[in-house]
Amino acid sequence: MNWGSATLGYYGVGAAAVATSIATLRKRLELSRAKHRSLTGHARIARRLARLLPFYEYGEERFFCTDGAPAEIADRRRHGFERLSKLYRTGFPETIRCTAEAARVLSDFQFTAAYRVPFQYSRFVRAHLPSASFVQSSNGVTLTDLDGNRSYDLTGSYGVNLFGYDFYKETIESGAARVRMLGPVLGSYHPMIVENAKALQEISGLDEVSFHMSGTEAVMQAVRLARYHTGRSHVVCFCGAYHGWWGDVQPGVGNPVPARETYTLTDMSEGALRVLRRRRNIACVLVNPLQALHLNTAAPSDSSLIDSGRTAHFDKARYSEWLKKLRAVCTERNIVLIFDEVFVGFRLAKGGAQDYFGVKADLVTYGKTLGGGLPIGAVCGRGDLMKRYRDERPADICLARGTFNSHPYVMAAMNAFLHRLKTPEIDALYRGLDQIWNERSSALNTRLADENLPIRVVNLSSIWTVCYTQPSRYNWMLQYYLRAEGLMLSWIGTGRLIFSLNYTDADFGVVADRFIAAAKAMQQDGWWWRDPAATNKSIKRAVLKEVIAHFLFSPRRSTKR
C-alpha cells in the first residue's frame, strides 16, 4: 500500500466513524424527544430526585392553613377535622384497633397508611384519622367492617371484583367442590385446564395459553418470550403505565435499581412511533389500555394530590386510532405487541381490550378477575411466540416455571368464571355497558355542578377517577369524608374508584347521594376555601420552595444510600 491510498483509507475510516456518531446522536435525540416531558417520563431523574426529597411536615399549627387561609377558615377546618376524627374513633373502634395491631407486623399496612395523603400532612392525619382497613364480610355491592358498618365498595378489590362479590363466592365454592378429590396436587393437572385454555383461546383469538400466579408474572413471561423470539433486549413501556412490580417494567420511583433495558416513551406520540421504527433492539411494546383514561401519568393517587392538577379524559376513537398505528409499526418492524389486560380484560368487553378497541395484539396478558376470585396471571399468544424451545437448538430454551402455576383450585374457580361468562345473566351485564357508566358519571357531574362543588368524575367505563376543578391543597381530605359517608375507597383514595357491574341504578343512586353529601360537608368545613390568586402552578411552586428550603437547611439531611 502506498502513502496515498493509506491516507485515503484513513479518511474513509474517519468519515465512517463520523457518520456512525451522527447516526447514533440522531437516534439519541429521537429517544430524548420521544420521552414525556414530565418526571414520570424521565425515570432516572425521577429516581434521583426522589432520593433527595427531604421529609418535612406541617404540624398542627400549619396543618389547617397551608394555603394561607384566614383564621376563621382554619378554625372551621379544625372543627370539621375533629368531628371526623371523633366519628372515626367512635364509629370504627375495633376496625381501627385491628389495623393498628396489624401495622406493627405487616409492612404493607405501614406503607399504605403512610401514603394516603401528601407526606407533609400524613403523620398528623394518621394520628387523628387512623386507617380502618379490616372487613368481615361482603354482600351485594357492600362491605361490612369489624364494627358492623356497611359501606358501598368502590375499591373493586384492585379490579378483581367485576361481577360482584357474591358471584366470586360462588365461583370459588363451586370450583373447590369440583377439585376436592384432587386437593392441591401440582405438576399433574386436572382436565379442567384444557377447557380453560380453549375458552381463553376463543376469547383472545390467539393460539396458545400459559398460566401463572399473578399479573406481574404473566407480564414477565410475555416480555421474556418476546425477547427470546426476537433476540432483542429492550422493552417499550408508555409513560405512567403500570404493568406490575417487576423491575424491568417499573423504571421509575419504587424500583431501587434502574431498568436499563426499558424505554419509557410518550403515549400516543409520533416520537414514540419514530423510535420504534428506527431502533433495532426493541423486542416488544407493552400497552396497558387503562392509560387511555390518564395518558402519560401514573395511577392517580391521593398521596400526590398536592394541588388540583389531576386530569383525565377518555376518547375511545382517538385511542383506537393510536393502537392501530402502533399495531402497524410493530408489524412493520417485527416488534411484539403485548396488550397487558390484567386490569381491563373482561371489564371493558367480554373480548377484552382487543375487542373493545378493535386491535389485535401478538401476546395478551390477563389476570385479576379471570381467576374467579383466586390469584391468577395468564398469557395468551401466537403459537410461534409462545414456544419455549427451538427444535434445531435444544439447549436454547426460554424458561418459565412457578410452583403454584395451574393450581387446581384456581383452575376450578376460573373454570366456573369462564362458564358463567357465557350465561344470559352475565351477558345482560355487558349490554350497553359504556352507556350505563357514562350516563351515571354524567348524572353525578350534573349534580356536582348544580351544587357548585369543585369536583368532577371522569370514567373509562366502570373505572372512575375524581378530578378537582379549582386549585386547592386539601383535595385529599375528600377520601375521609367519603368514608364517613359509608363509601369505601382503596388506599390510593379518590384517584381510582372501581365499580362492579352488579351495581344497580338504585345502588348507584345511593352512592351518588353519599358522594354529594361528603363533598358538601367538606365544602362546609372550609377545605375548598380559595385564595383568588392561587393557581395550581402557584401551589406547586410554593411546595417546591418548601422542599428546596428543607433540603438546604434541614440539619438531618442525608442523601446517601
Ligand SMILES: Cc1ncc(COP(=O)(O)O)c(C=O)c1O
Ligand atoms: C395492567 C396491570 N398489569 C399487571 C398488574 C400486576 O398484577 P398482579 O398485581 O396480579 O401481580 C396489574 C395490577 O394491578 C395491572 O393493573
